[in-house]
Amino acid sequence: MDVINGERPSREVLGTFPSGVVVVTSHDLSEPLGFTCQSFVSLSLNPLLISFTAARDSQTWPRIRAVGSFCVNILADDQREVSMAFAGSRSDRFTAARWWKSGPGGEPALHGACAWITCSLRDEFDGGDHTIVIGAVTGMSIDRRRTPLVFHRGEYASVLAG
Numbered sequence: 374m375d376v377i378n379g380e381r382p383s384r385e386v387l388g389t390f391p392s393g394v395v396v397v398t399s400h401d402l403s404e405p406l407g408f409t410c411q412s413f414v415s416l417s418l419n420p421l422l423i424s425f426t427a428a429r430d431s432q433t434w435p436r437i438r439a440v441g442s443f444c445v446n447i448l449a450d451d452q453r454e455v456s457m458a459f460a461g462s463r464s465d466r467f468t469a470a471r472w473w474k475s476g477p478g479g480e481p482a483l484h485g486a487c488a489w490i491t492c493s494l495r496d497e498f499d500g501g502d503h504t505i506v507i508g509a510v511t512g513m514s515i516d517r518r519r520t521p522l523v524f525h526r527g528e529y530a531s532v533l534a535g
């Protein structure tokens with residue numbers, strides 16, 4: 374067992390916790406918006422609430438906040454390129470996946486995802502170099518044939534063996 378100090382080793386420790394991967398999307402007057410996120414959690418069943426954290430230096434989150442509604446796309450294990458596209462510096466992120474307009478706000482639902490959760494922004498709290506976002510669920514859809522993508526120790530994996 375090693376005792377860990379410092380930011381870089383801390384990332385190693387925190388990265389041992391596996392998570393799913395989502396893309397949070399919305400649509401403002403000019404274009405579709407989205408970014409990759411692993412901090413998504415199911416927060417409350419009654420009322421139905423979800424949460425994720427967005428980095429303080431995120432370019433996309435302030436634009437989604439201004440819209441006030443978004444779609445959480447839970448990625449499938451064959452969507453690693455989608456995850457990378459929405460985490461990179463390319464301006465054409467939405468060429469990585471076909472999408473359709475979900476809900477009344479037209480939040481992009483990415484084709485091939487496992488599930489889609491449309492939300493209205495309910496609250497935001499200080500989370501250090503991130504902001505803690507709480508969304509009130511307005512709609513949900515699922516594709517039961519798909520298996521979720523996992524992120525663990527800086528790498529993509531599937532919950533299926535092999």
Ligand SMILES: Cc1cc2nc3c(=O)[nH]c(=O)nc-3n(C[C@H](O)[C@H](O)[C@H](O)COP(=O)(O)O)c2cc1C
Pocket residue numbers: 394407408409410411412413425426427428430431432433434456457459460461462524
């Ligand atoms: C697997 C994975 C998980 C990520 N999780 C988060 C997250 O939870 N919150 C966040 O703000 N950024 C997260 N990121 C980083 C953002 O996707 C990345 O910084 C992106 O470029 C942000 O785009 P933006 O500046 O347009 O908002 C993650 C990236 C990857 C690859």
